[in-house]
Structures are given as structure tokens and as C-alpha cells.
Amino acid sequence: MKIVADQNIPFVADCFSSVGQVTTLAGRDIDTEAINDADALLVRSITNVNEELLDGSSVKFVGTATIGTDHIDQNYLKTSGIGFASAPGSNANSVAEYVVAALLAVAKKHKFTLEGKSIGIVGVGNVGSRVEAKCRALGMIPVLNDPPLKRKTSDDKYRPLSELYDCDFITLHTPLTHEGEDKTFHLVDQNILANLKQGIYLLNTSRGPVADNAAVKDALNKGHLAGAILDVWEGEPVVDPELLLKAEISTPHIAGYSYDGKVGGMLMIYNALCSHFDLQPRHTAHDFLPEPQVPDITVDANPDDEQKIIHDTVQQIYVINRDDFNMREILLITDSERGPFFDKLRKEYPIRREFQNTVATLRGTNDSLASKLKGIGFQVRKVQ
Ligand SMILES: NC(=O)C1=CN([C@@H]2O[C@H](COP(=O)(O)OP(=O)(O)OC[C@H]3O[C@@H](n4cnc5c(N)ncnc54)[C@H](O)[C@@H]3O)[C@@H](O)[C@H]2O)C=CC1
């Protein structure tokens, strides 16, 4: 079997060579010629998979090692009898940890406490529900919006979007869709931004166009938004430098880039491909995930400033400000260098493990701290 794969899918050659002959390419170089005689195509979010790419090829299976599927024409695949798999949930925890790291960093910089602050969560699926749980663990008050889930469950916990306007934070976790009653393209537009409480923070880790970037920039310029934490951008890999300059935290679409999440996504499409071609899978995560770089952290549980301890503990695993710092180099380079630089930051992203791989050993009794650290994902051990 011939397999063409995006070279940024970790271990793709190691894993898939057990079932076929693997050719890896940069996602932006995957074209009709490259896949012409392939049996399977494995992509990430930057390769548009549609009739234009696949017409006339021998591809029988497409896998995307991502949660989002807005780059895939699933109708075309279905009508053409081409098998398809994505990686739902694979890096959802990574995105939720990114949100936690961002909230802690912003709260530290602006010297406020997260406990008691409200956070509107738009889209409460795999990512949003994890964000909800972690924010609740930090003592925040989540307000949930998810019209499709509201219709499906009739659960009153899902509130109209307008009820989120008074929250202290709003965080976006919907897919990017362009049609239907729940379409999310420019869901956060000039109109909604004008109705938000003055001084809130907006987080977007979904897809760039879910928020109208020009309107967000305008709201930041007017001071109506206190800040924007942006991982995704309209027009990626090219980013509006003025918006980048104004953003509180800006990162190059890496919220979901925990190593655990990336390897998990790769394995999900590996298992799906094996199932599609009736092959026996031979690999599991154990074959690829290294030992965590920070298996243990000792935390002095006694001091009063719980939020500082949680911030500092998270920083030992993930320093979001480092990603923000690296991204800002875009402001120092020429227009034509910006897109390739954004791609480079993503291609060379360092190994980042999830909190679940680290045991936080708490010295002293502090049940509240223990429950918060556990709630955001750490393993917690208490010693006197
Ligand atoms: N920045 C990054 O690195 C990453 C970004 N993502 C993005 O996050 C998105 C969400 O991921 P998951 O939570 O795993 O997807 P999911 O499919 O589990 O959940 C999405 C939720 O959004 C809801 N929804 C749809 N339209 C809505 C609307 N108009 N208003 C409010 N809610 C709406 C759905 O009902 C669903 O519950 C992905 O589609 C992807 O685009 C995902 C992973 C990494």
C-alpha cells in the first residue's frame, strides 16, 4: 500500500511503515501529483482535501490527525466512496491546558484572582467540556453556550449566547462552519463584540474565522476588550501584524500541540486505516511516547497565595509566554517571511507533555490546593 503523509504527523513513517510504503511531504506540498498513485492520504489541518486534490487519484482512505475537519470535503469523500477518519478528542486536553495556562498568565500579569470570575464557554464538546471542568476546579464560574447540544439534550445548563456577554472571559471552542443555523464563521462579530461587557478577555483557540479578526482588532483598539488571547488567526499562516501586536497572548496555532495529543491523533488515524483496510494494528502510544521531562514537582502547600503556586506549577510544564514571545518575532520580519515563520514555529514546536504525566507532591496540608491541581490535570500526592 502507498501512503502519502504530512511530515508533521509525529512518528508517521515509523508507525505506518508497518502497513505500507510511506512518503512524507510538507503539508503545503501535498498536491495532485504527489498523491496520484497513493492508496491512503494522511494530513494535518493545512492541507485542503477536496475534489480538486483527489479527482483522478487512487486514494481510498483519508485520515486527518486533527480534531477540526473544516479542511476536508467530507461530502465529496462520501460520494466518492473514500474512507475517512479524523482524530476527535485527541488533543482536546492539550487545548484545555493551554486555556488554563493563558488564564493564569493573564491573571498574574494584571494581578487579579481567577476564583469567582465568570467564563463564557462557546462550544461545550470535547475541548469546551474539559475547559469547563478545569475552570470550575480553579473556582471560576463557567457559563455554557452550545445551541446544538441544547436542542439535543434540552438541558438548561446551556444558555443563550447573550447570557455570556457579562462574563469576565469568553472562550471559543466550536468547529468552523459556514452553513446552517449554527454556522460559526464570524460568530464573534462587531455586533456581538459591541454587546460584551466592557473590559472582558476573549480567547480563541478554535479556528481563526470564528471571530471576525478585524472586529476584534477594533474592539482592542477602542479598549472595549481588555485583551485577546489568540492561538488561531484568519488567513493563517499569514497573521495580521497589528492584531498580533495588540493581542495579550498570541501563539501560532499550537494550543493542541501537546505531544500526548499529537501522538494520540496519529494513532487514531492509524487504527482507523488498519480497520478500513482490514489490517491488524501493531502499535500503541507506549511505542512512541517518551518518559515525561518533568515527572515530579514538589510544591510547598502552606503559603496563602494558592494561585501563584498553581501558576508556578503549571509553568514548570508549560510556559505559554515563551510561545507568545517566539510568535512576536513576526513583528520584526518582512511580510513575505511571516507565513513561512509561522509554519516553522509549528514544525519545530518543542515537546510539551500534558499535566497528567506529572506528580505534584504537596508538602503540608492544603486540601483546596490539592483539589485545584488535581482538577486541572496533575496527579497529586500529599506528604506532611
Ligand atoms: N487551536 C488548536 O490547536 C485546536 C483547535 N481545535 C478546534 O476546536 C474545535 C472544537 O473541538 P472539540 O471540542 O474537540 O469539538 P467537538 O465537536 O467535540 O465540540 C464542538 C462543540 O461545538 C458546538 N457547536 C457547534 N456550533 C456551535 C455554535 N454555533 N455555537 C456554540 N456551540 C456550537 C457543538 O455542538 C459541539 O458540542 C475543533 O473543531 C477545532 O476547530 C481543536 C483542537 C486543537
Ligand SMILES: O=C(O)C(=O)[C@H](O)COP(=O)(O)O
Ligand atoms: O486538531 C485540530 O483541529 C488542530 O487544530 C490541530 O491541533 C492543529 O494542528 P495542525 O494539523 O494544523 O498541525
